[in-house]
Amino acid sequence: MAVNPMAETVIEVRDVHLWYGEFEALKGVNLTVKHGEVIVILGPSGSGKSTFIRAINRLEEHGQGDIVVKGIPLSHDVRNIAEIRREVGMVFQQFNLFPHLTVMENITLAPIHVRKWSREKAEETAMKWLTRVGIPEQAPKYPGQLSGGQQQRVAIARTLTMEPEVLLFDEPTSALDPEMVKEVLDVMADLARTGFTILAVTHEMGFARGVADRIVFMDHGRILEQNEPNEFFENPKDDRLKLFLSQILHH
């Protein structure tokens, strides 16, 4: 799926370093994400993939370098952070639904209080996205009453109802049973096809190969290679990537 080369740049990451105390988790990361692009980030554990996308959301604080989202620089300024968080939606590995609220309340909480929508508009939009992810009938239930796949889809709907510019996925299917992985990946693929800008950390190779516009390989805090899927899997150039692919692709 080719991206229009004239599309505007949504996220720009320039020479970002991130430290956890003495340990350097990101060692100079550069990335540009255009509108409508679907980027999958691969890498061994501890490579900094989750840290990287969490830094975009200010869930982690980068020490050096620039992160610019839709022209808003990510700095210590609370207003910038708030604006960026409104434009960036995140789906977590652990779903992180609010257990004491119903599905509908989970989804409409942020639009009402952050985007200042009316309750009717929020509920209408919520039902639209719930239907889109395939579970409109679950609206009055509590998260504890849903299966893992349904919970993750509610989490996706919750993010989408905020109408963000970019969707970040942090290993969204890693905590799911295999039967449910497919239903979530289908939703993600559908979103990708519709033209959402997506940045996903995942281990699902099939998804990466079939849906991504670009795959990024990270290891030890650095981006070692990025390429479009076919080239990425067929002609890996970096040695670490070759090793990684040989370990995970059982041909």
Next chain:
Amino acid sequence: MAAFTESLTRIRSSVEQRFNWNYFLQDNITGSLWLTVWVLFLALVTTFYTIRQLEVAPLSTIIILVAVGVGLVLAVANGLFQYHTRVGEWLRLNLLSSVSNVLLTILLLLLLVAAFRGAWQYAVVNATFDPDLTAPAVRGPADGATWGVLAGARNLLIYGRLERVNIPRVNQAFYLLLTLSAITFAANKTGLWRRNDLLRRILTYIWLASPIILFIFLNGVPYIPGSPLIDVGTLLIGTVVLLAIYGLLFWQRVIKFSVVSLVGAAAAWPIAYLLWRLIGRSPLFPAISPDSWGGLLLTLIVATSVIILSFPIGILLALGRRSQVRGIPNWLTWPIAIGATIYFSFTSTPQLLEDARNGVETVIAFWPLLIIGAAYGLQRSFKGNVVAAAATTFIEVVRGVPLITLLFMGIIMAPFFFQRGTTISNTYAVIAGFTVFSAAYMAELIRGGLQAIPRGQYEAADSLGLNTLQKMRFIVLPQVLRILIPALVGSFIGTFKASSLVSIVGLFDLVGIATAIIGNPEWLGLKKELYYAMAVFYFLVCFAMSAYSRRLEVRLGVGER
């Protein structure tokens, strides 16, 4: 005959299958040296005690022995002859499971009965109940309770040393509260509360106003003769503050804007203020000194005030301690600290050095150096985060001192917080000190709850764009408070019992009034009766709180997914 022998043989074989003399002796008596010693010792003690009890209370002792005997038969029948009874099975497994257990059962039953008999003799058989016959001259025998003191001293016990003329007002306040509670309870039970918006709104406002109404009844409205009806300064400040709160709530989308509510918010303070002054002028609610409150009245006031006030303060402290506010950078703190140190060293230290009479006062003269120490602590331990530093210091200091010292400190330091000349009642100072203490403990409980919520909840709230206030209000606190119900109610129960400590600082709460009652010549020396009654009272209240907390947990689904 043959059938009899046959069943005998059957019984014998079934017994042999289940019973082995060797194993029995080994398990119960001979297994180890210590077991043998223990069983022998127990047998001796039990035998002697049984013989003694047979002399003292033959009837109950024999009943117990017979009961245990019957129990033994049932248990043995259950075990050896497969004769199933629920009781027999339970006894075999629990009370009568081994020789030493049988002996212990007998011994403990005898002890229990002896204790109960003693209590029964004291509290019922030998007791007198007449409130007029409590004076030492006409009292009953000393081995029986004189319960009359409870009825005779009931005014002291319930109201303390309140003047008699004020008692009706206290009663009225109580009945009002009772009526309000009954209405709310009924509304809740019948579902009206949930369905009817207007009713809910009215009742909520009345409950919010209830502390003020109770204050008017119990304390009266202070009135200084000759002062003007309206003080313009207070009028303006109050109106501005209320409008500011209104604006804040609207900005945070807690309430919707409407002309009615805006006018209401603007007019609320002037009207309330005027009413207050008018009531003060009228003879309706003359002032009552809070120092005259006592007994049950004071205990309830202190306990409820402290619980209600310390809870929100505790939440704020806990949130403050965990806050991630940007710290003051080093380049700002140190110049200020050094500047302040130098300034005070030149203005305050020389004078103090001159006045110093001994070594300690000389050292104290150099107090500005503490500013440097504080700045270092602020930067090193808290990275300049003043909010967290203040909250943590407050909590740790308050937790490091006993409650009584805080109560005394409250009384001593209260005058410093107000203008010269205004006196603050000791009762309020003690409530303030107690609230500070309780808030610090609550803060740590709540902080534990805040840490128990998975980090993902905070992260999800952040990534959705909720600000801190919204995050706390919608996501964090509902979950935290649900988890903390057992701990918080435990804290409330502790506060209720600790309220008895105010008797040490000179207030006559329920426990303190007992010493005053005994001092009265008519009720001289009736300590036991009063303290027993108080123990029962405290137990009932605390048990009720505990039981309600368990009901609350079930209703809110604490501990379930």
